[in-house]
Amino acid sequence: MTLLSLDRVVKRYWRGYREIVALDEVSLELERGDFVAVWGSSRSGKTTLLRVAAGIEAPDGGSVTFDGQELATLPRKHRARLLLEQIGCVWQAGRITHGLSVLDHVALPRLKHHSHTQARRDATEMLERVGARQCAQAHWYELSDGDRTRVAVAHALVRRPRLLLADEPTANLNMIEREQLVSLLRSVAEDAGVTVLMMAPDAPELLRSHRLMSLDHGRLIKPRSERRGELIDFPARGRGA
Amino acid sequence: MGGPDESTGDAMSMKYAVLGLLAQRRGYGYDLVQRFEEQIGSAWQLNAGAIYVALDKLEQEGLVRPVPNDDGAPSTRRRTVRGAPRVIYEATPNGLDRFEEWMSTRSTLAPLREELHLKLALSRPRNLERLIEVTYEQEQACLERLEQSLEPRPLEELLGGSESWPAIASVMVRDAEVAHLQATVQWLRRVREGIRTLQERPEGPSPQR
Structure with a gap:
């Protein structure tokens, strides 16, 4: 069952007099227990994608649906509760209370x-x-x-959480620590059924995911089998039962 | 690289690959195809026929030989007839020596010949918009290839365990393609970034050289 769905999501910002298209008609479907890695360099739109997926920012176009509910139509309080109880976020510049x-x-x-x-x-x-x-x-x-x-x-x-959104969670770790962290994310997806959407710059840990995509200038680049629209899953290499 | 009578290229690499597989253990044609795929991976895009061509050449040079049947008579390879007896090959002592010699020689660096490089080099300003799209398509193709390498057991994990050297070596070979594809994606992004920067100039990219 689809847990998170982004349908032709557009997000724009103004930088001075210049309009930046941070997300350019991004469509994405994540099922329960999916571990999807999005590979993008800095300013490719990764953080914006996560903020929109978490319902922290509303898209300028398209829709974001979590567990069948369109986030933009939910009252703010309801969205806040989702973030507290069902969606876990790991931000790059995270702070503690x-x-x-x-x-x-x-x-x-x-x-x-x-x-x-x-x-x-x-x-x-x-x-x-x-x-x-x-x-x-x-x-x-x-x-x-x-x-x-x-x-x-x-x-x-x-x-x-049912959904974990992680913005470059491996950025400050060494090779072995990265490996341990990605193993953990993979196991929470496979064993606990948590859906994981991980943003990563350039690193081998991308290959530990179940599906790999790339983000550049707000465009989500997906393998052809995904682009056809239906969710065709790839050979279940390494996926838990 | 290789003996003095040899030409370079894929055919020669294939010859030594087959010799190396037979140096590991004896085998027949289809078995060699499967072992090649398993150990070297899909990136090579093996044409199975090349294995048989290599076997012929190796046999002519006395580097491999058919293993005699139980009655002591050497068998004849009849691979085109369905149900023909399977011919098993082994490396000769000469073959083993030649393989060791090849292992110690320097490896060639393949030339980088991508169609996109030609398109980029020969493009004109009016092609740039489309070229950006072509780089996206190329990145998509890289992702598709990378996806075939999605691996639950990375090299780091294998190194920490008790895996055999062939298992570790095949992951290292797979990592070579992964590294190449990652570098290609980074390069494609640089190309796009460069084209966009030029397009944003008030005067646009110059049509002159």
Whole structure:
């Protein structure tokens, strides 16, 4: 079943007197458990694509549908709840909530429906999974870039989202750390059925995804089998059962 | 590269590839085709007939030979007749020596001959808009090829495990194509960026050389 669908999405910005087309009729369908990597250099439109997919920004044209609901038609409060409960985001310049330790920051999304103890337990478990357990009591300014990325991933995953949107999550990691992180993303897609949309610059980890696309000047370039419109999946190499 | 009587090129590479496969273990034509695909990958775009041509040449040069049948008589290769007895080949001692010699020689660097390079070099300003589209199409073709390399087990993981050298080597060969395709996509983006920059100039790209 399709979880996220973008249909001919257009997004424009004005830079001075110049109009920038950040997304140029982008269409994309993601199913449950899909792990899709979008490969693009800086200013190709990757972050805009994620912000529109998350419902943080409304498209200027086309539509974004999450679980059958068109995001633009939902009340703002409803969209905010989706972001808190069902959509996890990992941003490049992520911050943690002011004054909180890493553990409390990661526990935060769980507090709405769980006790403080349970939320902290879940947060500890997630920090362990992303390899950042040792950072639990640290504050933001004490973290290395790599740890900040791992904490951001833990914060996004702790809510057990149905959709994970990740903006260059491997950017500050070394080769082995990247491999570990992409393995984690792949396993949350395959084992937990989370749909993952990952933006990446140029790196071999792109090849660990189930599907690969490229974004340039707001144009999403897809392999021909996808361009025909129907979702033709590629040979299920490495996909979990 | 190779012996003094040899020409360079794909045919010669294929000859040594077949010799190398037979140096690993004996095999018959179709088996060699399958092992070639498995170890070298799809990027080579193997024409199966080339394997048989190479086998003929190797046999003529005494570098491989048919393994005798149980009755001791050498078998004749009859690959065109359905149901013909399968002929199994092995490398001769001479063949093994020649293969080792080839392994230690310097490898050639294939020339880069892409149709798009010609189009780019011979294009005129009025072609540029279409050229941008052509680069997108080329990028799409690269993605399609990359997609065939989507791999649940990357090299880093294999190196950390207990995989055999042939398994690791075949992933390294696959990575060569991946690296080439990634570099091509980056180059295509640079071309597009360059054309767009020229188009944004008030006077546009100059038609003069």
